[in-house]
Amino acid sequence: MNVTLRQLSYFIALAEAGHFGRAAARAHVSQPALSLQIKEFEAQLGVTLVERLPREIRLTRAGHEVLARARRILAEVDDLAQAIRWREGLSGRLHLGVIPTVAPYLLPAALTRIRARDLTLELRVREAQTEPLLESLRAGQLDAALVALPVPGDGVVVDALFEDRFVLAGSARRLQAWAADVERLRPTALEADQLLLLEEGHCLADQALEVCGLSGRGQVDLGASSLSTLAGLVSEGFGLTLLPELALRLETAASDQLSLMRFAAPEPSRRLALVRRASSTDDGWMADLAALFREAAEPLLAEARRICP
Template identity: 70%
Template sequence: MNPSLKQLRYFVALAETGGFGRAAETVFVSQPALSQQIKELETILGVELVERLPRGIRLTRAGREVLERSRRILGEVAELERAARLSRGLTGRLRLGVIPTVAPYLLPIALTRLRARDLTLDIRVREAQTEKLLDDLEAGRVDAVVAALPLPVAGLAVEPLISDRFVLAGTAARLARWVGDPEALRPTSLAPDQLLLLDEGHCLADQALEVCGLRGRGRVDLGASSLATLSGLVAEGFGLTLLPEIALRAETAAAPGLALMRFATPEPARELALVRRAGGDGGWAAPLADLLREAGAELMGSARTVCP
């Protein structure tokens, strides 16, 4: 007798939630039913997968190995379902993951274009940080992800989208020192104790540190959870931050006191891309990437108007 896909899904849910009760809620079954399926899976495989503890579970060595393989198997099954669903191109249901520093700006335009292209397209959007989205991509919970390159995993199919340049944001008073000498404005000239960044885990925060040649966060860093929060803070005089062009139209409208200045050439930038699992029928990815590029180009044009 072989393990069933249902048993593998239940086991992955148990491993990810750390308890039978929480896992049962995740997969919408009763706790006894889930517990019975896990026992049957252990019997079929002939190994103990979890240690039952007073407050949850702990994976055994065999359990960790089975978890890795289960995720791989479920991911392949999801890829099979996805390939069949999208075999006719950009139709049916599309599950798209987008990082938080892109989603609020690109999606309103891109989704409008997608709807105009095909009103029957069922679009499901997942907004999360890069690491989580790549896990979802591997597990087949999303079909594609919009993220910034480079990515921490290999073996993905990549469709480049846009080069999203960074600009310096703050009050006009804080930016005044560079007004007469714009060629002096380089990321490495910024004082670490003046730079505000997003919370740790956001790839944009890591990119900002890298382009500024900084090893850590300054004393004034407030660890904001969104670019909107950062923009509001620096517009009120709480330091400086780096904003991507894709966000300029929205953030300058929301924070009237925000002043912007471009860096000297070459301007620092991040490369945005549409990524998906390699292999399979990717005929739907090219038209999706084209629509995302068009939406990105519109935002880039607005950025040049807001900050020439």
């Protein structure tokens, strides 16, 4: 058997695209060339990997098994290339993933520091929710991801970065009314119908429900896609929400009607971390990257505590 890396990459493209034409476009080859490689791949393995339907393809049971192994193999190959690229720490090429509730607030300052450290670094950033970022990380498409703890699954190395506390955000009238009825400002005093959350899939929404001791969302569930949307809504008196300290400088600058209130100690918070594959080589680049993120976060967190003492 003489399976090639090209066949593995073409098969992964086909499985993800679900169509020969789209897979060929993604792989930058002609459709006949991709189809021939898939047929040869199946012949070498002695199994049918895809069901060829009129408008799409479906993976066979063997196809699903081969897909999982193909992704692991290509991730290992990428790790081999990475070991060569990073012989001198954080240099060469970096593919980084960041969750959306961190990216707009921390990335501008962090990327400035990263580029200042090495102008030759080839940097690519993907913003997505935690689950797709971890899938891409394990598949070798990302070198590292900045996410909130805990990180589900295994096969990754975690470097905890810093604590990001939550504050209560809303209009001045709503916050005053809410606080007047609460003896101590506890997140568990919030009711589901008062709380506006990000759409499902965002870890911040799950964390908000957890710290507030809520089992589900309220009757009005807007499913906002960004913290900026939530901040704009609650500043106009439409409910309350939790904002992380990282977001305070940007969101308060965007709306002079947004009011904030600290919870009583111990304040609810999230812990942000940098993760990489356990199989990837680390000659110091991850520690360098983590240090740059911590350095970028320090003034943002200090400013948050000035804005909302």
